[in-house]
Amino acid sequence: LSPCPSPGDSYGVLPRPCHALVLLNPQSGSGRALDDFQAVVQPMLAEADIATTVFVTERPHHAHEKVRDEDLSQWDTLVVMSGDGLLFEVVNGLMERPDWKEAMKKPLCILPGGSGNALAASINYYAGYDHVAKKKLLTNCTFILCKGLHTQMDLVSLSTASGKRFFSFLGFGWGFISDVDIDSEKYRWLGSARFTLGTLQCLAKLRVYQGRLSYLPMAAEQGSSPAPRDPQGPVTNGHLPQAPGSPPPDSLLVPLGQPVPAHWTVVPEEEFVLVYAIYQSHLGTNLLMAPAARLHDGCIHLFYMKAGISRVTLLKLFLAMSRGTHLDLNCPHLCYVPVRAFRLEPRVAAGVMTVDGEALACEPVQG
Numbered sequence: 001l002s003p004c005p006s007p008g009d010s011y012g013v014l015p016r017p018c019h020a021l022v023l024l025n026p027q028s029g030s031g032r033a034l035d036d037f038q039a040v041v042q043p044m045l046a047e048a049d050i051a052t053t054v055f056v057t058e059r060p061h062h063a064h065e066k067v068r069d070e071d072l073s074q075w076d077t078l079v080v081m082s083g084d085g086l087l088f089e090v091v092n093g094l095m096e097r098p099d100w101k102e103a104m105k106k107p108l109c110i111l112p113g114g115s116g117n118a119l120a121a122s123i124n125y126y127a128g129y130d131h132v133a134k135k136k137l138l139t140n141c142t143f144i145l146c147k148g149l150h151t152q153m154d155l156v157s158l159s160t161a162s163g164k165r166f167f168s169f170l171g172f173g174w175g176f177i178s179d180v181d182i183d184s185e186k187y188r189w190l191g192s193a194r195f196t197l198g199t200l201q202c203l204a205k206l207r208v209y210q211g212r213l214s215y216l217p218m219a220a221e222q223g224s225s226p227a228p229r230d231p232q233g234p235v236t237n238g239h240l241p242q243a244p245g246s247p248p249p250d251s252l253l254v255p256l257g258q259p260v261p262a263h264w265t266v267v268p269e270e271e272f273v274l275v276y277a278i279y280q281s282h283l284g285t286n287l288l289m290a291p292a293a294r295l296h297d298g299c300i301h302l303f304y305m306k307a308g309i310s311r312v313t314l315l316k317l318f319l320a321m322s323r324g325t326h327l328d329l330n331c332p333h334l335c336y337v338p339v340r341a342f343r344l345e346p347r348v349a350a351g352v353m354t355v356d357g358e359a360l361a362c363e364p365v366q367g
Contacts (some may be wrong), residue, residue, distance in 0.1 A: 014076055014107065014148035017049045019073040023063045023090060023106075023133070024056050025082035025113065033113030037081050040135060041111060043140050048146035052079070057086070064093035067103075076164075077107040079145065083114015088356040093154065095167045098245035098271035111141050113148050116181075116357055118170055124278035125288070126295060128301055133285045151295040154157055157248065158355060159360055161256050161364040165247070168357040171283065172367060174344060175209045175274035176305070176314075178354040203315060206273065208307040210314040210347035213267040213275055214260040216252060218299055218338040252341040270347070272309035273314070277342055277367065278303070281324075288324030300367065302339045342367055 026034045026284040034056065045052060057063050067078065067090050080087045087110055094103045112120035117133075120141050124132065129140050156351070158166045173181070182199075254261060276289070277300050283289040290301035304312075313331060327336060343366035353360040 002031075005178070011149045011151050014050075014150065016148075017051060018076045018148065019051050019053070019074065019075045020045070020079045020109075020145075021072070022052050022054045022079045022081055023066065023086060024054055024080075025063075025086045026056055028082040028086065028114040029117075030115070033081055036113060036135070036138060037111075038133055040138050041081070043130050044139075044142045044146055048148075050146065057082075058130045060088060063107075064089040064254050066093070068093040068096045072103060072106055074107070077109055077145075077150075079109040079111060081111040081113045083112075084110075084118050084357045085114065085115050087169065088120065088166075088358055091167050091169055095247060096310075100245070100247065106313050108153075109141075109145045111145070113136050116284045117283045118287075118357075119280055119286045121282035122293070123295075125281050131269070137285065154296045154298060156277070156279055156300060157250050157367040158365055158367045159250065159253070159256070160169075162361070168279075168355050168367070171276065171278035171354075172365065173275060173276040173354045174208070174211075174270055174346070174362070175276075175351060177276050177283070178352050178359075181205070181354050181357055203311050206311055206314070207351065209272050209275075209351050210270055211272065211275075212270055212345045212347075213272070213304060213342070214264050214345075215267075215302055215337065215339040215342040216264050218340055220263050220265075221338075245249075253343075253366050256343070256366060264341075265337075267304065268336075269306045273305040273307055273309055275304045275344055277301070277339075283321075287323045289321055291324040291327075298340070299338045299341060300340065302337050302342055304335050306335070 022037070024033055024037060034349055037054070040346070042052070050147075055063070055066060072078070078090060087108070090108065094100060094106075097103045110119045110123065117137065120137055123144065124137055124140050127140070127144060132140060153169060155167045155169055155174070158168050158172055165327055260266065278290050279292050279293060279300055280295070281288060281293040289303065293299070293301050309331070313333070315335060317326045317329060317331060320329055343364070345364040346362050349362040351362055353362050353365065
């Protein structure tokens with residue numbers, strides 16, 4: 001669910017009275033999601049004439065199965081009260097439905113209940129609200145739900161060499177940032193402070209990853225404008241005939257076994273500290289990684305950091321990222337390029353990859 005309207009955006013509005021299915025992970029973040037929902041969210045929703053059915057997840061993939069198999073017609077919106085991982089489950093559960101085109105029109109809302117809360121922080125930023133965290137961020141996001149405006153959001157289709165396909169709303173990473181994300185899981189009870197501790201630990205053992213990175217620059221495809229979009233559903237640029245119910249085709253990509261098309265750019269360096277493709281502004285509550293990003297700009301904001309950067313410079317970049325000023329430092333090791341598609345081919349299976357904060361095995365991937 002989306003913030004206040006900006007020019008050129010088309011908005012829908014939730015009906016009143018409204019019935020919401022709330023998918024809530026009681027284990028997310030520091031484990032306070034259910035308490036916070038009852039104390040902060042429910043009284044606000046009651047006043048806004050939004051009735052709720054609360055579904056508390058009991059295991060991984062529980063929400064995925066629920067939205068994949070359930071008749072969703074009884075609810076006007078799906079609300080995820082958790083970290084970004086639960087929304088990743090919900091989006092991919094919806095995309096596995098035979099009626100995914102219809103199901104994906106159901107407005108989704110994120111209420112921050114995890115430790116990362118990147119999408120919630122991004123929507124708070126797009127809405128023009130001050131940078132806030134914890135209860136204040138939850139209050140702001142609940143207020144956006146109460147207002148009931150909703151608009152489109154880009155999804156990125158990711159496919160891996162082993163044949164998996166995911167739909168991602170936040171970002172794909174390899175290297176330093178993904179290491180911090182996964183290595184700090186054991187400090188979940190610290191809330192967002194887990195990432196600070198994880199960053200310091202990963203700085204101490206700074207690793208270099210070898211692989212080939214290629215991309216289709218934003219401007220290479222059709223001038224500098226994004227693809228024309230179908231306001232009714234997820235964006236695909238394919239004009240291939242499709243079987244009803246089959247997921248959208250990856251029309252900008254060739255199979256992973258083939259070389260990338262000639263109009264793509266291949267990065268000359270093959271040693272990286274990190275690669276991160278992000279499609280929203282925030283990587284976490286306190287990390288404004290892509291200040292130019294918007295909910296549906298048709299763009300993947302690709303960052304990569306070449307090997308050879310010092311630990312001190314890397315730390316300076318992350319401190320600047322809390323204000324979104326890291327690109328102003330003009331660090332020669334940090335590269336940023338807006339792209340329509342990308343491919344990453346690790347030389348060996350080293351390190352962990354992440355999609356929307358969830359761990360993936362290290363293998364060639366494209367999106």
